[in-house]
Amino acid sequence: MTDDSTLSRRGLLRLTAGAAGVAALPNLLTPTPASASGPAYVDDLAAPAIAPNILADDVYPIGLFWPPPRKQTTEFRYEQIANCGINVVSGGNDMVNMPANTKMLQMAAHAGLRALPIDNRITHATPCPGWENAVRQTVAEYQAYPAFAGFLVHDEPNPIHYPRLRMITDLLAATAPDKLGFINLVPFYTTPQDGAYQEFLRRYVEQIDPSVVSYDHYPLLTDNTIRPTFFVNHRRIREAGLRSGRPTWVYVNTVQHGVMKQPTQAELGWQVNVALAYGCKGIQYFTYWTPENRPDHFFHEALIRKSGCPSAVYGWAWELNRCHLQPVGRELKHLVSHAAVHANEATLPFGTERFTAAGSDVLSATSGSAVVLGEFRSEPVNNTRWLFVANRSYTAAANARLTIKPEVDSVGTFVATSATYQPTLLIGTPAGQAFDVTIPPGGGKLFRLALTPPA
Template sequence: MTNPTRKSGALSRRTLLGIAAGAAGASLLPASAFASTARVGAVVPLAGSPTLLTDAEFPIGFFWPPPRRQSTQARYDEIADAGFTLVLGGNDVVQKNASQKILPFAQAAGLRVLPVDDRINQCVPKPGFENDLRAVLEEYSAFPAFAGFRIDDEPVPTEYPRYRMITDVLAAAAPDKLSHFNLVPAYDPAADLRYREFISRYVEQVDPTFVSFDHYPLLKDGTTRPTFFANHQRIREAGLAAGLPTWVYIQSVDHGIMKRPTFAELAWQINMGLAYGCKGIQYFTYWTPGDADFVFGEALIKKDGCQSQVYVDARTINRTYLQPVGRQLKHLKSEKVFHALESPLPLGAVGFASAQSTVLNAVAGTTPVVMGELSQLGGDARRWVLVANRSFKANASVTLTVKPGVAAVSLFDPATSAYGPVPLNGGAFSVSLAPGMAKLYLLAPA
């Protein structure tokens, strides 16, 4: 099956909002507005898109906030101190009173919020439903920290038509607010074709402004799920084909057969997501759930409210690495993703080939790496390469040789948010990486 495409000449919601912001909602749109045109390779969202997708801040969010009894300014300051920028509703922080209570705390801490309110999520389209949705939206829009709504986690396709009608109304009334959905992962290697069809149906029928998914790869027996890279690749392909940014949830709590991640395993999940072009990172979870359906261990905040080692590790990664590197990557286009020095390749991965790379001639070494090549729109000939350690257990060391058209290489320093020159020896430079870590390089043309 090919990547999702749209009918030529029709309007997507994103295009429609650019010419008709403030329209009254789905019931007032022409039938032709529910088909849309592909923007293959688009990276920077269109004007009128949600602020979370268009501004310079890289979204670092999480599921499962502090419970109601812990909804205090101190708790939201603690969230911000860990380097997060975004809070998603959940736990028992749902509905009007609980959701609107946290918005001033979030604002004071410099955070944005995607609350949960069943007046949005459970709305059943009927005569006058647009006015009901806009009334709820107006309530929340009085709070500066409000960034949109978290509408559903892992929605089922039978709900897509209802969600499309809801989000069309919200997008027309407030195009700067995000409607957040998160897609189920593919854990079955035999389900690749079905999963591509599933993503295609979601993009076509819901017409989202971004695509979020989760995939938790780290298992207690020391193995990783074989579908991890295939899942990233399919979401990446769908996002590029539809011109949509992609976000991913990473595993940050032990539950079921999944282990509690170490520092290197957190960083590894993040860097694999960045290498595959993700423009937002979300943690599952922040507060440790007490759900009886699963036995949860320790997330960033334990059930007793104390910080765990995962909090300490996430704080370091978010503040010293992900925030500055994410800002560099947010509005770049993911052109290529290569796995180098790895055999056999994992399911869904593409091996490095000089002929396929825009800027690299060769990769030498004995330790596998994953490389994401990125560019800007508008004919800019510069390229960025994120080189990520394929392993979260061992150091990696490789030598990259650039193509003749590359005149200079510089390395991004997250501590200063500046690029420094990298010496070339016969067109080659060395890269050393700690377990799970990555480095961002800028390759400038002659």
């Protein structure tokens, strides 16, 4: 979060790991006139850097923040995490040093999970005589544990810390190139900051050279409104990732705290499916264990209650992760996000792009309910395209008709249970064929479209 009335991982990290010097976004950026510039369709992909294992393999990263506390770091608790379909555990809660992290890494390995621990020797590393050897020694300690996937280095850093963080992440990459030096960014919440936020992202990518561009944005408020910058934040992060050839990750909210509401099952899925349509290659839950005894905010029920019992959100996340997010995410993880546009909306959300036939490789027209269309292709480009359709609404089902271009030979609907594509019924004539899509509130569906090979 970026205002003093809400608590984020930044605040939790500051209280647990002693993170210092992190300012809220209004202090990071000078507001500029709102801008909607920047491509919605991107064809020139920058060459990617060498990727850590967590980004390079075929498992879609589904992570958590605020793991079980030390007293609850048991085989049972980590099997419970894995059973939910979560595969990445980040540090936090009171898990912020080697003694605690040792047990976390052991339990994570037992459950087949990967871990991004917090260690103050990394987070607070300051260039001075001998600092490189100290960091290398810390990395060596963690390398002994199979679950170790990298470090959660910093959360929502102020740009004044970029030079120091760059030195840390460069040293981590040189010491353990298969591990991730993970940094998460602040979002922006007022529309006049759009232009400044684009400059903020440019500086971040250029000055940090991160392996992944990650951020958080919790759009659903207790007054039942949506933050006006939710979709444009997704757009700016997507553009930053594409221009630099890096995958993007996002945190989604699971728990009422401050002005953020407790999501319903459909609202939890909606956050995830909008992120998929915008090309996100990793989803993390804020939070998993419910924070308690906080001096600033009361947290209601995350996936695991303060008592240690699973809440209804755990069950929703279990179904979402295992039956939808992981199988769909595997399909999309190594594809390129070619388009992220809105269709069938009379008034577009701030900063978003409307669907046009000229910008799509596969669709010539749309009608019906409002949807968000994510179009994907492989790299290098071949004759296959993928289309992810997210319901714009989390309160009503979407019924949309998508008309395909003549060069599309066939359409397949992804079936998550079998990880296969089944033929999709096409209606109309070959010159104007279409298919109908019905999506539940907050849901999303994936399609694969085959193009006629060039002569």
